[in-house]
Each structure stands twice: as structure tokens, then as C-alpha cells.
Amino acid sequence: MPFTNKRRNKPLYKKFLTLKKNIQNSDKFLRFRKKKWQKFQHLTLKFNRKRFYDPISYVLFNFKDFFSRKFKYNLHNKQRLSFFYGKLRKSYLKKLVKLSLKDSKSTSIHETVLFIKNLETRLDTAIYRTYFSHSFRNARQLISHQKVYVNDKIVQSNSYILKKGDIISFDASVFDFVTSNILNSKTWPTPPKHFHVNYKILQILVIEDISYTNCLSYYPFWLDFNSFIRFYEK
Numbered sequence: 001m002p003f004t005n006k007r008r009n010k011p012l013y014k015k016f017l018t019l020k021k022n023i024q025n026s027d028k029f030l031r032f033r034k035k036k037w038q039k040f041q042h043l044t045l046k047f048n049r050k051r052f053y054d055p056i057s058y059v060l061f062n063f064k065d066f067f068s069r070k071f072k073y074n075l076h077n078k079q080r081l082s083f084f085y086g087k088l089r090k091s092y093l094k095k096l097v098k099l100s101l102k103d104s105k106s107t108s109i110h111e112t113v114l115f116i117k118n119l120e121t122r123l124d125t126a127i128y129r130t131y132f133s134h135s136f137r138n139a140r141q142l143i144s145h146q147k148v149y150v151n152d153k154i155v156q157s158n159s160y161i162l163k164k165g166d167i168i169s170f171d172a173s174v175f176d177f178v179t180s181n182i183l184n185s186k187t188w189p190t191p192p193k194h195f196h197v198n199y200k201i202l203q204i205l206v207i208e209d210i211s212y213t214n215c216l217s218y219y220p221f222w223l224d225f226n227s228f229i230r231f232y233e234k
Helices: 010-020 035-050 055-084 090-106 111-120 123-129 136-144 172-181 225-232
Strands: 147-148 168-171 195-198 203-206
Touching: 055 090, 055 225, 090 111, 090 195, 090 225, 111 123, 111 225, 123 136, 123 147, 123 203, 136 172, 168 172
Parallel strands: none
Antiparallel strands: 147 168, 168 203, 195 203
């Protein structure tokens, strides 16, 4: 029978089970001589005399709640951002985070601003933000059906990144459809500052860098971009 290292092959969850065991009543724990254990020994003896609660188990329980709340907070934060931009994939968001962190090291621009810039300069985002479509899904349908032009060239990529000076135009066959989206918008069309929109000829011009505008006002809900970036930078 071949030799197997049982310690090495031990399941990971079993290694952590011992961390939850109650050790303050153990004689071995009370014989620890290092200074870092003296405080715990003192608390253990004190609470055991009063028959109060287990301080170590209580601390572990609190940590469990803390990490549960933190995970829930980050998950909801990611879901809000993903759903708002038309259900973006987790892999794509992680790619944008890494790209923003990389660019921030070579420039003086904060990674949060660069991350928002990468989202707001997408082609489908530009069409949605300027009310030429009533949803991201509708904007992506226009792009996939080859009805959207960038600098007089058909673009079929939803994630196409726009640059300063780019002009977005539409095929004449969808003019009535786009016009109805604009007229039926819930608010008067007020496009972001980095876009100049000509609603007569249905064109969008990128006039400035999004880094110089306050993009946080474009979201109808709270988004913690710093926590989002810290969560996905690993």
C-alpha cells in the first residue's frame, strides 16, 4: 500500500474546525507563558468565575457576522452596478478593474474615475445616456443589427470605447424608432457633459474627456466604487 500523507490530504474545512473549539477551559491554554496570552487567560478566569459567556466563542461569532455583512454588502454593490449597465459579466468587470488600476499607476488619475470612464465611454452606454434607446438591451439591439455608425463606420461591438472627437450616427431606417425613444423619455433629454447631441440630425459627438466631469450624479442610486474596486482587484 503506497504511503499517503494524511495530514496533507486533510480536507480544508476540517483544518478550520479546530479554530472554533472552546479552549479556555483547557489546562494547556492556562499554562501558556507568552505575554500575548495573558489578557485572554485573565478574561477566561474572570468570566468562568461569574459563569457568564464564552468570550472566545463570542468573538468568533462576531467575526462571522462581520464577514457575512461585508460579503452581502459587496454582492449587492456588484449586482446594482451590473444590472444598471445591462447585466455585465463578472469577468468583464474584473477586467475593467485591473485595467483601471494599471492606468492609474501611469497617470495621476484616480482608479475610480478611470473605472467610471471605461463604463461611461462604452458605445451602448452613450446611446442609452443620450435617450436614443430606452434600455441597454435596446441599445445593443441597434448595434447588433448594424444600425449604429462611429465616424461613418459600422460598429457591432457593445463595449467599443469612444474617444474624444468620435461621432455616433444612426441608419435612416431607425430614425422613427430613435425619435420615439427620445420623445417618450421620462425626463427632458439632458445628456452628460462629455456628449454634445444634435437631436435634429440624430448625432452624438464626444466633446471632452469624461475624467473632468462628475459622473456620480448620473446614477439614481448609491454605488460604493472604492469597495467595488478593492473587492475585484485581487
